[in-house]
Amino acid sequence: MARRFFTSVLAAALIFSFAGSVAAQERKKIGVAFGGGSAKGIAHVGVIRWFEEHRIPIDYAAGTSMGGLVGGCFASGMSAAELAEFISAMDWDELFGSSNFAYKNIRRKTDARAYPSRLEFGARKKLSPPMALNSGQQVDLLLTRVGSPYFFISSFDDLPTPFRAVSVDLITAQQVVLAKGSLAAAMRATMSLPLIFPPVEKDGMVLVDGGAMNNVPADVARSMGADIVVGINVGDLTDPKEINRSMFGLAGGTLGAMMRASTREGLAAADIVLNVPLVEKGYGSLAWRRSKEIIEEGYKAAEAIKDQLLPYAVSEAEFQAWLDQRRSRRKTSLPEPTYLQFEGIAKVDEQRVASLLNNHVGRPLDISELETHLTELTGLDRYETVQWRLVKNEAGETGLLIRGRQKANAPPFLMIGLNLENTTSDSFGVSISARYLAFDVPLAGSELRVDGTLGSNPALGMEWYQPLGRTALFFAPYAGVGKSAYNVVSEGSVVARYDQSFLKAGANVGVNLGAFSDIRLGAYIGRLDATVAVGDPGLPALKGKETAADLTWRYNGQDSPIIPSRGVAAMSRVLYIFDGPNIDPTLPTSRSSVNLTQFETKGSYFHTVRSDDRLFATWGFGTSFDNSPLVIQQFLLGQPFRLGAYNLGELNGDHYYLGTFGYLHQLGRLPDFLGGPLYAGGWLENGDAFNDWNKASFKSQVGVGLVADTLLGSVLVGGTAGFDGRWAWYISVGRLFFKW
Numbered sequence: 001m002a003r004r005f006f007t008s009v010l011a012a013a014l015i016f017s018f019a020g021s022v023a024a025q026e027r028k029k030i031g032v033a034f035g036g037g038s039a040k041g042i043a044h045v046g047v048i049r050w051f052e053e054h055r056i057p058i059d060y061a062a063g064t065s066m067g068g069l070v071g072g073c074f075a076s077g078m079s080a081a082e083l084a085e086f087i088s089a090m091d092w093d094e095l096f097g098s099s100n101f102a103y104k105n106i107r108r109k110t111d112a113r114a115y116p117s118r119l120e121f122g123a124r125k126k127l128s129p130p131m132a133l134n135s136g137q138q139v140d141l142l143l144t145r146v147g148s149p150y151f152f153i154s155s156f157d158d159l160p161t162p163f164r165a166v167s168v169d170l171i172t173a174q175q176v177v178l179a180k181g182s183l184a185a186a187m188r189a190t191m192s193l194p195l196i197f198p199p200v201e202k203d204g205m206v207l208v209d210g211g212a213m214n215n216v217p218a219d220v221a222r223s224m225g226a227d228i229v230v231g232i233n234v235g236d237l238t239d240p241k242e243i244n245r246s247m248f249g250l251a252g253g254t255l256g257a258m259m260r261a262s263t264r265e266g267l268a269a270a271d272i273v274l275n276v277p278l279v280e281k282g283y284g285s286l287a288w289r290r291s292k293e294i295i296e297e298g299y300k301a302a303e304a305i306k307d308q309l310l311p312y313a314v315s316e317a318e319f320q321a322w323l324d325q326r327r328s329r330r331k332t333s334l335p336e337p338t339y340l341q342f343e344g345i346a347k348v349d350e351q352r353v354a355s356l357l358n359n360h361v362g363r364p365l366d367i368s369e370l371e372t373h374l375t376e377l378t379g380l381d382r383y384e385t386v387q388w389r390l391v392k393n394e395a396g397e398t399g400l401l402i403r404g405r406q407k408a409n410a411p412p413f414l415m416i417g418l419n420l421e422n423t424t425s426d427s428f429g430v431s432i433s434a435r436y437l438a439f440d441v442p443l444a445g446s447e448l449r450v451d452g453t454l455g456s457n458p459a460l461g462m463e464w465y466q467p468l469g470r471t472a473l474f475f476a477p478y479a480g481v482g483k484s485a486y487n488v489v490s491e492g493s494v495v496a497r498y499d500q501s502f503l504k505a506g507a508n509v510g511v512n513l514g515a516f517s518d519i520r521l522g523a524y525i526g527r528l529d530a531t532v533a534v535g536d537p538g539l540p541a542l543k544g545k546e547t548a549a550d551l552t553w554r555y556n557g558q559d560s561p562i563i564p565s566r567g568v569a570a571m572s573r574v575l576y577i578f579d580g581p582n583i584d585p586t587l588p589t590s591r592s593s594v595n596l597t598q599f600e601t602k603g604s605y606f607h608t609v610r611s612d613d614r615l616f617a618t619w620g621f622g623t624s625f626d627n628s629p630l631v632i633q634q635f636l637l638g639q640p641f642r643l644g645a646y647n648l649g650e651l652n653g654d655h656y657y658l659g660t661f662g663y664l665h666q667l668g669r670l671p672d673f674l675g676g677p678l679y680a681g682g683w684l685e686n687g688d689a690f691n692d693w694n695k696a697s698f699k700s701q702v703g704v705g706l707v708a709d710t711l712l713g714s715v716l717v718g719g720t721a722g723f724d725g726r727w728a729w730y731i732s733v734g735r736l737f738f739k740w
Contacts, residue, residue, distance in 0.1 A: 030312055031060035031226025033270060034067030035216035035263060036209065037234035038193070038285035039294065041066025042087055043276040046298025047232055049080035055319035056312050061163045062220040064210040067232070068165040068190030069143070072183060075156070075163035076146055077330030084295055092288040093565065093676070095138050102559035102567075103137070105379035105515045107447065107465065110554070112561040115415035115435055116713035116735060122409025123436070131198040131408060137378055137385045139197070140188060141371055144387060147183030148367075149331035151390040155180045160326040162224055165190040166210035166217045167200075175213045176205060177220055182389060198384055201405075212258050216266030228312060231270030233263055234298075236279035272308050276301040286671055334365050337390060337400035344404040345377065345386075348444040351470055353377055360400055365390075377404060379515050382411060382439060412438040418712055419456075419734035421639065431455035457484040476520070477507040486530075486632065486649060500530040500632065504546075517555040524548055528581045530632060542632070544581035546593075550574060558606060562714045562736065563614060563664070563677060563707060570603030580630070593629045598622065600635070602658075612666040614679065620658040620687075628654060628691070637689045640736070644685060644720030645701045645728045651689045655696070658687035664707060676709030685720065701726075707736070 032051075034044045044067060051058060063071030073083055094102070101112055122128050156163045156179050165178040165186040178186035181202070189200035189207040200207045214220070218231040237260055243253050267273050276298050283294055302309065314322070340361050342350050353376045360370055370388060377386045383404040391401045415435040436450040447465040459482025467474045486498040506524025513519060530542040551574045558567035580593035602620035609615050620642070622635045635656040638646035642658060662683025669677050685701045705718020714736035719729035 027314065027318070028227040028312060029059040029225060030057060031062065031218075031221030031224060031229045032058050032071070033216050033218040033221045033229060033231045033266065034061065034063035034071040035231065035233045035235065035266070036063075036065025036067050036191075036211040036259075037215075037278075038066055039287045039290075040234040040276070040278045040283055040285060041070055042288075042291045042294040043234050043278060043298030043301070044070040044232060045080055045083045045087065046295040046300070047274065047276075047302045048074060048083065049295070050299050050302035051309075052080050054306070054310060054313050055316065056309060057314060057319065057322040058161060060221050060224040060226045061161050062166065062217040062224065063163075063190065064166045064215050064217055065191045065193065067216075067234075068210070069187050072143075072163055072165060072187040073146055075159045075161040076150065076183065077160040077326060077332075084292075087291050087295075090142070090288075090291075094559070095142065100135060100137055100378065101561055103375045103378050104381065105376075106512070106518050106554060106556060108379055108381050109516070109556045109558075109561070111415060111435065111437065111449075113556075113735065115417040115433065116561045117415070117417050118711045119416050121414040121416070122407060123412040123414045124409055127414060128409045130410075131384070132194075132196055134197055135384050136188065136192075136197045139191075140184070140385050140387050141374075143184035143187050144389060145367060147185075147187070148334060148390060150183050152392065153180075156183065156186070158329070159183070160329040164217070164220050164224060166214050166220060167192070167207040168210050168213050169205040169207055170199065171204070171206055175210065176207060177217075184387075184389070211262060212255075213262055214266055215259055215262040216270070218266050218268075218270035222269065228272065229270045230272045230274055230309070231267045232274045232276065232298075233267055234276045234278055235259065235263055237263060237275075272305070274301055274305060334390065335398045336364055337361050338397045339393075339399045341391065341399050341401045342404075343401060344383075344406060345402060346382065346404075346406075346440075346444075348440070349377060349380065349382070349404075352445070352467075357400070357402060365400070374402070375515055377402075380439075381413070382406060384408070412436060417734055421730065421732045421734070429456035431457060451480075453482070458482060459484075472512045474510055474512065474518075475507070476510065476522075477505075478524075479505040498530055498532060498632075500528065502529075503527045513555075516557050517553070519551070519553045521551050522549065524550075528632075530581070542581040542583060542630070545579060546577065546581060547579045548575060548577040550576070558604075560676075560709070562709045563679065564604075564606040565608045565614065566606055568603060568605050570601070572599075572601040574599050577633070591628045591630050593633045596624065596627045596629050596633060598624050598627075598629070598633070612677070614664040614666075614681075616662050616664065616683075618658070618660045620656065622656050624654040635689055637687065640703065640705075640716060640718065640720070640730055640732055641683065641685060643687055643699060643701055643722075644703055644718075644730060645722040645726040647728065653689035654691045655693065656687065656689040657696075658685075660685045662703070667706075670708065670710065675711060678709075679707045681705060681707060699724075 061071040061075045070083065073086065078086065101109065104112060120130060122130065150159060167176045167178060167189040169176050178189060185200060185202065190210050192199050192207060193209040216231045216233055218229045221229045278294065278297055281297065283290065287294065337360060340358055356373050356376060374386050374388065377383060384407045385405050387403045389401050391399045393399060417433045419431050419433065421429055431453050432455055433451065433453040438448045440446060441448045443466060445467045450462045453459045459480060461480030463476055463478040465474055465476045481503045483499065483501045486500060504524050504526035506522055508520040508522030510518050510520035525545065525547045528542060528546050532541065553572045556569040558564035558569050575598045577593050577596040600622035604618040605616065607615045618641055634652045634654060636649055637643045637651040637656060637658065638648040641660045643651060660683055662681055664679035664681035667678045667680055683703045685703060686698065688697045688699050690696045699722065701720045701722040703718055703720040705716055708715045713734045716732040716736055719727065721727040
């Protein structure tokens, strides 16, 4: 009897097991094709969240462009909540802005401050613009964080959810479905939109965004084994009512037509089409900062077609089993690298960073620290990108590979800058400047700068920077020639002009105090001629040599040369002039620049408040100690943020102090990759320039204006008024806030 009961129970168990197995086999496998659409692709996160809440498993994922990024992150094991947190934490200015200023070293930051225009050209073989407006460096690092735990997998089928990314090879003009290799590289390739990001080169292919050929890769999802394919479109498929017939309008219209055709063809291969109506609701391709709202739109779009989706929902137990299976395949830890390997990095740069990067060998990998150390390479501007990944050698050992991709068109670089600013309320100074920057001329690791300026204050100069071996020491000789005008201003008008010409040659020795700071000690010898050109300023003519020594410390921890979101930039200098030019004719005066010691320090600080606004302060202090220098060596105030109600040259003295405090409220933004924020702001300027400490006063002025971050640098339109009734308005293009 007991045996019969046991046999019956066993049979029942087998039947239920078989039935469960058949049911599992009968469940339709769901594939999702995540379509491209730049920022609009963030809506995919909302769709994934809806699927999770309604227990619809996603068995296969295929994506193009932003859909490839979201799809790849989901395939790595992220849930909808993790994806939303991942996206909300992104610094879009850092990822998609055109500048990597925050990661440049002190020399590159100085270059960028002097030439804040984004119009940087390469001069390797011929003058040519960069491949893209953004190098992709920060996007590469972000995606490497996601993909690094899967460095050892042989196929993307081994991810928690099998995945494919779609790209286009420019050489063969064919679609490329990325199914193995580096997950980070695959996601980066599928979103390499021309003009925005450089292409990804792999196995002889030049890979760019796949949207032009297959923007919603439903056919790819089906080829992976999906029984039911959901195609998600986040773009606008309606035909335009009219065509912009301008040159750029036609180019944009052509690309738009190709994308619509690609999307329609892709959706035709899907069983279920999920359209997220973003364009008609005012969400553009660059609406990165509206991620929460876009995610909600994706959720609502899925809810709108729930009658088509809910038939594929599974039981609580089945969905939990699917989740458990995904979690069991997810990798989050990294093995300790046992060796360091370089690829594409110049030998001199390898030697410079090898000891630093070797600190990551033989211990658990600290990704944040590694990314910080990589700035020693990225800050050189020699490389388009510097990536890291884990690799295995033939012995099965795990290594840390540092791979550099040198810029195709540079070095040498040619930086161009336009500067326009008021000299008085009704006159302007305009100049065009250029800097030629070459590396390894003539020795490895050296840098050669040649500067030229046309227009106001023309000049020509050069500096050669040579590091000394593997130390932080360097040697930097320089020379220059130029002309400048010193205006004597009275009651807002130029009453006389003092023309100066100089010839100078000198050398510095110094030490790099980390990536963002250096200190230099140097001396120079030169000739200075200054004569009265217009009017009678009451100043003597000067002719003769000038010899001097100076000690300069510089630091820049800011993240933009124009309107930083954070950080301090500062400089301090001690100057000692041994000998100065002769006064011609000799005049009875107690003023002299011979045996003159001067000290000056200045800087700026920025802090972000309320996510988009800026709180800032600038300061300066200078003194000639007990000396009374000639007017050409006095400190000058005037112009924006430096008691701007005065014109430059209207307020000068042997000593000065200055403190400006302000607030900038963000009104909007120029398109990403083409510019940055637009601010309206106000500031309070305080300070004075004077000859006698006993006569120092406290002058206060209030300034207001509009400030924009543009391709040409900062653009400022504003004005300043003093409490004494003095006021001035100004327009400035180029450098702003803190010039050195």
